[in-house]
Amino acid sequence: MSIAIIGIAEVPTLRDPERTRWDILLDVCMAAVRDAGIDKDDVHAVISPNPMAQPDMANDMALGKVPEVLGMKGCRDIAIANAGGTSNTNCLRLAKSLIDGGQADFVLIPHTTVQSDIPPADLINFFATAPLDKQWEYPYGVTFNGSMGLITNRYMHETGATAEQMAAVTVSLRAWGALDPNSIFYSKPVTLEQVLDSRVVSTPLHAKECNLLADGGGAMLVTSAEIAKEFDKAVYELGHGTRFMSATPFMRKDLFHRKAYREGSADALKQAGLSIHDMDVRQIYGAYPYTQCSALEGYGVCEEGQGAALWADGRCGPGGDLPCTTMGDATGRGHTGSGVSMAFYLETVRQLRGEAGERQVENCEHALLTTSGGSVMNACTTIFGRSPK
Amino acid sequence: MSTQENTDYIKPLPVIQPHSQAFWDATQNGKFLIQHCIDCDSNIFYPRRDCPECWSNKLDWIEASGKGEVYSFSITYEGVEEKFVADLPIVLAWVDLPEGPRVNTNIINCDPEDVFIGMQVEVVYVKATDEITIPYFQPVKR
Numbered sequence: 001m002s003i004a005i006i007g008i009a010e011v012p013t014l015r016d017p018e019r020t021r022w023d024i025l026l027d028v029c030m031a032a033v034r035d036a037g038i039d040k041d042d043v044h045a046v047i048s049p050n051p052m053a054q055p056d057m058a059n060d061m062a063l064g065k066v067p068e069v070l071g072m073k074g075c076r077d078i079a080i081a082n083a084g085g086t087s088n089t090n091c092l093r094l095a096k097s098l099i100d101g102g103q104a105d106f107v108l109i110p111h112t113t114v115q116s117d118i119p120p121a122d123l124i125n126f127f128a129t130a131p132l133d134k135q136w137e138y139p140y141g142v143t144f145n146g147s148m149g150l151i152t153n154r155y156m157h158e159t160g161a162t163a164e165q166m167a168a169v170t171v172s173l174r175a176w177g178a179l180d181p182n183s184i185f186y187s188k189p190v191t192l193e194q195v196l197d198s199r200v201v202s203t204p205l206h207a208k209e210c211n212l213l214a215d216g217g218g219a220m221l222v223t224s225a226e227i228a229k230e231f232d233k234a235v236y237e238l239g240h241g242t243r244f245m246s247a248t249p250f251m252r253k254d255l256f257h258r259k260a261y262r263e264g265s266a267d268a269l270k271q272a273g274l275s276i277h278d279m280d281v282r283q284i285y286g287a288y289p290y291t292q293c294s295a296l297e298g299y300g301v302c303e304e305g306q307g308a309a310l311w312a313d314g315r316c317g318p319g320g321d322l323p324c325t326t327m328g329d330a331t332g333r334g335h336t337g338s339g340v341s342m343a344f345y346l347e348t349v350r351q352l353r354g355e356a357g358e359r360q361v362e363n364c365e366h367a368l369l370t371t372s373g374g375s376v377m378n379a380c381t382t383i384f385g386r387s388p389k
Numbered sequence: 390m391s392t393q394e395n396t397d398y399i400k401p402l403p404v405i406q407p408h409s410q411a412f413w414d415a416t417q418n419g420k421f422l423i424q425h426c427i428d429c430d431s432n433i434f435y436p437r438r439d440c441p442e443c444w445s446n447k448l449d450w451i452e453a454s455g456k457g458e459v460y461s462f463s464i465t466y467e468g469v470e471e472k473f474v475a476d477l478p479i480v481l482a483w484v485d486l487p488e489g490p491r492v493n494t495n496i497i498n499c500d501p502e503d504v505f506i507g508m509q510v511e512v513v514y515v516k517a518t519d520e521i522t523i524p525y526f527q528p529v530k531r
Binding site for chain 1: 491
């Protein structure tokens with residue numbers, strides 16, 4: 001049994017406190033249902049990613065306000081999933097479970113996040129404490145950027161990747177974002193010099209290699225692969241594989257996640273009956289540039305230690321022969337909390353539908369997408385295709 | 390091994406668990422303890438209630454040498470909470486102990502620019518409160 005995505009919607013990523021969480025939520029829910037072309041009363045379940053750092057909104061979504069406010073009379077149940085950046089992955093897995101079990105034909109997965117109205121000190125506290133060990137990390141001043149700086153430094157030490165090669169990843173991600181009307185960096189590319197000249201936040205990471213917290217939202221409408229055959233714009237899930245590493249980065253044996261990328265993608269590709277070389281686009285949600293390199297090494301696209309060179313040679317950016325992460329990742333698009341992975345799924349659907357505008361990968365038939373949550377605790381890889389298995 | 394005094398400590402204190410209390414008792418006496426599983430012989434860090442390798446509850450403590458090697462580090466210049474600002478730049482580091490475990494720490498008592506992967510370091514203790522002494526690492530003095 002398998003699922004397909006038949007409706008998508010998204011609002012542009014911005015920092016605009018005037019645009020409320022509920023406005024975003026209602027807009028994306030209605031637009032995704034209309035994009036699918038079904039009736040609102042045909043939505044049997046609403047499964048939401050937990051809106052991080054927004055406890056009131058989290059309560060509203062966890063306790064059933066969405067189908068009530070939208071008058072979804074056919075709704076049979078709701079659920080919320082919190083796995084950081086992999087929350088949307090869990091939503092899709094829950095949707096699949098309901099669909100395969102016969103409890104639902106159509107499942108709506110909506111996300112909303114507004115961070116621009118949260119005081120910066122509160123956001124720093126949230127992102128410093130939520131993923132960190134309160135005994136072994138927090139007392140030492142660890143931050144998200146610091147954790148990822150520690151991993152990136154070791155990655156560069158082991159692979160010999162240079163600061164210029166690492167900065168080239170951000171240049172390519174921003175180049176994708178510059179072509180995306182839903183990116184906060186739409187029409188705002190950066191040069192290698194601008195990345196390297198930006199402030200050093202946590203060595204070796206510069207400010208432009210870190211994430212800008214932003215507001216955004218999106219929604220997906222999911223159904224079974226069987227029902228989806230009646231929908232022209234359906235995009236099919238062909239395989240899924242996942243590996244957990246560790247909650248805490250310093251406990252991690254697979255520090256660059258290569259093994260998790262390799263084994264999870266191998267499981268997913270096997271189910272799909274495809275090889276990594278059949279993929280027309282690789283979408284990597286790691287939120288920090290080293291993941292864009294080590295993922296390619298893990299998938300077997302290149303040898304270990306060669307990922308940064310692929311980006312530096314421009315092969316993964318717009319016009320390259322190995323297009324990757326066409327929505328720019330959090331670095332090239334703005335970080336919308338648990339919404340970044342939503343944006344990854346939506347972009348993958350657009351690419352497979354041929355609706356990705358200036359970012360469109362030619363003849364895009366198959367896509368690989370990996371999401372990660374927490375301090376890269378896991379790597380969840382899904383293969384999507386334009387046609388069912 | 391020395392212990393430095395630190396009055397008016399404002400940074401967050403470690404949230405201690407029943408099974409980690411012995412670790413924090415020992416740091417007050419200048420000792421860095423690692424858990425040891427009597428059943429499967431594993432050296433364990435951070436402390437657990439049960440051995441993560443074999444789930445035995447027969448856990449003992451061994452005293453580490455206090456020496457280590459920098460596995461990775463990141464000099465943090467910004468983006469920390471207000472209570473850490475006075476310490477900037479902070480050298481976040483992961484240090485590999487010869488006993489096996491890797492620990493998260495800060496490298497202190499040196500110029501951040503002098504820290505490198507592979508640097509030999511040793512534990513140094515900073516008394517935060519009357520109850521809590523926090524272990525950090527500093528370059529081995531020649």
